[in-house]
Amino acid sequence: MAVPRSSKAVFWIFLAPVLCWLLLLIVLPHLDLLRMSFAGENELGDMTWTLQNYRNFFTEPIYWNTFLRTAVFSIITTFITFLLAMPVAFYIVKVVRPRLQGAMMLMLLLPFWVSELVRIYGWMILLRESGVINHFLVKFGLIDRPIEMLYNDATMIMGLVYTSMLFMVVPLISVMESLDDSLIEAAYDLGSSKSVIWFKIILPHCKPGITSGSIVVFMLVLGNYLTPNLMGGKNSLWFTEQIYNQFIASFNWNQGAAFGFLLLLLSSLIIWIGLKLSRQKLGEVAS
Amino acid sequence: MDNDLSVLNLVKKFGDFSAVDQVTFDVPQGSFFSILGPSGCGKTTLLRMVAGFEEPTSGSIQIRGRDMAGVAPNQRPVNLVFQHLALFPMMNVAENIAFGLKRRKVDSATIKKQTEEILERVGLPGYGQQRINQLSGGQKQRVAIARCLVLEPLVLLLDEPLGALDLKLREQMKVELKKLQAKVGTTFVYITHDQSEALVMSDRIAVMNKGRYEQIGTPQELYGKPLTPFVAQFVGDNNVWSGEVVEQSGKNIVMKTDEGFVFRTVIQGSIAVGQHADLYLRPETIRIQPADKEALNCFNVTVKTILFDGANSRLLTVTPQEHELLVALPQNRSFDHIKPGQDIEVGWHPDAAICFRAEG
Ligand SMILES: Nc1ncnc2c1ncn2[C@@H]1O[C@H](COP(=O)(O)OP(=O)(O)OP(=O)(O)O)[C@@H](O)[C@H]1O
Numbered sequence: 249m250a251v252p253r254s255s256k257a258v259f260w261i262f263l264a265p266v267l268c269w270l271l272l273l274i275v276l277p278h279l280d281l282l283r284m285s286f287a288g289e290n291e292l293g294d295m296t297w298t299l300q301n302y303r304n305f306f307t308e309p310i311y312w313n314t315f316l317r318t319a320v321f322s323i324i325t326t327f328i329t330f331l332l333a334m335p336v337a338f339y340i341v342k343v344v345r346p347r348l349q350g351a352m353m354l355m356l357l358l359p360f361w362v363s364e365l366v367r368i369y370g371w372m373i374l375l376r377e378s379g380v381i382n383h384f385l386v387k388f389g390l391i392d393r394p395i396e397m398l399y400n401d402a403t404m405i406m407g408l409v410y411t412s413m414l415f416m417v418v419p420l421i422s423v424m425e426s427l428d429d430s431l432i433e434a435a436y437d438l439g440s441s442k443s444v445i446w447f448k449i450i451l452p453h454c455k456p457g458i459t460s461g462s463i464v465v466f467m468l469v470l471g472n473y474l475t476p477n478l479m480g481g482k483n484s485l486w487f488t489e490q491i492y493n494q495f496i497a498s499f500n501w502n503q504g505a506a507f508g509f510l511l512l513l514l515s516s517l518i519i520w521i522g523l524k525l526s527r528q529k530l531g532e533v534a535s
Numbered sequence: 536m537d538n539d540l541s542v543l544n545l546v547k548k549f550g551d552f553s554a555v556d557q558v559t560f561d562v563p564q565g566s567f568f569s570i571l572g573p574s575g576c577g578k579t580t581l582l583r584m585v586a587g588f589e590e591p592t593s594g595s596i597q598i599r600g601r602d603m604a605g606v607a608p609n610q611r612p613v614n615l616v617f618q619h620l621a622l623f624p625m626m627n628v629a630e631n632i633a634f635g636l637k638r639r640k641v642d643s644a645t646i647k648k649q650t651e652e653i654l655e656r657v658g659l660p661g662y663g664q665q666r667i668n669q670l671s672g673g674q675k676q677r678v679a680i681a682r683c684l685v686l687e688p689l690v691l692l693l694d695e696p697l698g699a700l701d702l703k704l705r706e707q708m709k710v711e712l713k714k715l716q717a718k719v720g721t722t723f724v725y726i727t728h729d730q731s732e733a734l735v736m737s738d739r740i741a742v743m744n745k746g747r748y749e750q751i752g753t754p755q756e757l758y759g760k761p762l763t764p765f766v767a768q769f770v771g772d773n774n775v776w777s778g779e780v781v782e783q784s785g786k787n788i789v790m791k792t793d794e795g796f797v798f799r800t801v802i803q804g805s806i807a808v809g810q811h812a813d814l815y816l817r818p819e820t821i822r823i824q825p826a827d828k829e830a831l832n833c834f835n836v837t838v839k840t841i842l843f844d845g846a847n848s849r850l851l852t853v854t855p856q857e858h859e860l861l862v863a864l865p866q867n868r869s870f871d872h873i874k875p876g877q878d879i880e881v882g883w884h885p886d887a888a889i890c891f892r893a894e895g
């Protein structure tokens with residue numbers, strides 16, 4: 249069908265802000281960062297093109313160890329978030345009475361009305377050595393001395409899972425709403441056990457939601473700075489911290505830019521592998 | 536034991552509302568049993584209790600003599616064809632059919648063989664690799680039935696499986712389902728709100744209204760000898776009059792209708808002079824221009840239109856008081872001269888009508 253000229257104009261008018269936004273805030277800064285990541289100084293202090301920034305990453309074990317650690321922990325966090333979000337979403341969509349559904353969604357959203365920083369400090373008040381939980385444990389005689397619950401990997405992962413939960417639950421809820429109850433009942437009627445229903449009916453149906461939720465959560469966790477630093481402490485060794493250090497502490501913008509690009513490549517690569525493994529296409533997931 | 540399914544005093548309450556109320560019936564082995572009732576009368580609820588998805592409030596369900604209380608749906612020897620079929624869209628036809636067999640840990644060679652056999656039997660040979668969304672409505676229908684039949688259930692429960700199909704296909708599937716049932720010999724319990732489906736397919740029909748059973752019988756019995764006004768109205772077409780009894784001797788009464796006709800007829804149950812009665816008269820029991828007027832209740836009507844439908848043609852007529860009356864039009868061409876607007880005399884035999892005492 250031929251599109252009339254005027255509607256074509258309207259199309260461009262509406263698209264223009266989006267294109268401007270993409271260009272000004274995403275493409276241009278990244279192009280500049282890309283340029284910076286390949287820039288360096290020669291012995292005379294003049295600017296030259298070099299691969300040194302990228303080479304540093306591979307020659308310094310601390311860098312790529314941090315990198316690997318960040319990737320592995322992000323995947324673990326994403327998986328744990330998924331494991332927790334699945335029953336939550338199922339409960340909200342299929343078990344709770346419709347009237348309560350809205351209230352439950354609101355309860356999920358509520359923590360996100362305060363900033364991440366405040367939420368993390370909330371956790372720290374609970375968990376630190378002189379914190380609320382330790383206070384009660386000591387008071388009831390369950391432990392003799394307060395224990396430090398902050399600044400370890402488990403606490404950090406818990407904090408990351410907590411921060412990402414909503415971004416997994418919401419896409420899962422929306423795919424689960426489209427799952428016809430009678431499919432579950434039909435599987436049950438044909439002799440399935442509960443676990444078969446989960447693995448053969450519910451999970452395959454929710455696959456697009458699982459994938460899009462996982463991508464969002466994975467990206468957020470990988471690029472998170474606050475939670476690993478505050479809850480994981482100095483030895484959290486999160487890659488964003490390295491980037492921050494390069495930019496702010498060492499003032500080495502070229503190195504920082506290279507790390508930034510490596511992080512971008514890494515996250516894209518892992519998502520690509522994830523999509524390949526689950527035999528899905530990005531377009532299908534996004535729609 | 537020759538009943539595949541026995542239901543005794545089954546009750547299901549949702550809060551104060553009784554969706555199914557004191558229902559009792561037996562389904563003999565190998566028969567086609569229908570439950571017929573208007574929308575919302577509790578048919579699905581009843582079937583879901585048999586399949587195990589709803590817990591009865593009271594009463595018992597037995598399948599081949601085994602009580603089903605506390606038996607989970609995946610352990611019951613019955614399978615349900617859902618109202619909207621509920622085929623698994625993430626699997627192809629063969630995987631849908633193999634689903635139940637896999638749960639029984641049948642080996643894959645047998646699964647393949649049985650899947651092909653059942654597809655053959657429902658008339659879809661070679662459709663195994665098709666996706667569900669590539670099938671037509673009637674084909675989906677048959678896959679849904681095949682998926683259950685391949686498990687060889689003692690009883691196959693079908694919840695209005697033709698509801699979603701268009702009229703033409705429904706007519707066709709009606710006959711096919713009946714043939715399929717005769718071929719496989721499985722006991723079918725079939726739910727419908729469409730009386731013609733039930734009449735065509737069933738060996739026995741239970742008519743249900745507001746959670747209760749009105750009557751159970753063969754299609755002929757329900758059509759010819761309805762026991763309640765509801766059955767008389769719901770099964771087949773009927774003309775209805777209400778009026779007052781003016782004379783009574785035993786079962787024979789004389790009734791004066793609200794518009795002033797005086798009819799001789801026979802009452803079901805008992806009635807006294809002065810009480811009100813409702814009279815139901817099938818279109819095919821009314822004779823046009825009868826020769827022997829003595830034995831009949833005769834009166835004049837005006838032809839409004841001719842509802843031509845082949846062998847099932849009728850006249851829509853009105854009495855002088857504008858009471859509409861359907862009259863069957865025999866297709867032996869002897870009444871070809873009848874035209875809209877014409878006055879004709881009609882008559883019916885006192886035994887042909889069904890008359891009940893009016894309620895309330
Ligand atoms: N879970 C439930 N909670 C409360 N009421 C229910 C529930 N399920 C069914 N009902 C009520 O029970 C009655 C019977 O429902 P049912 O689904 O059995 O009707 P049906 O005869 O199958 O109707 P249809 O022909 O429209 O499918 C309805 O009035 C319905 O509102």
Ligand SMILES: [Mg+2]
Nearest residue numbers: 578579618694
């Ligand atoms: Mg129903």
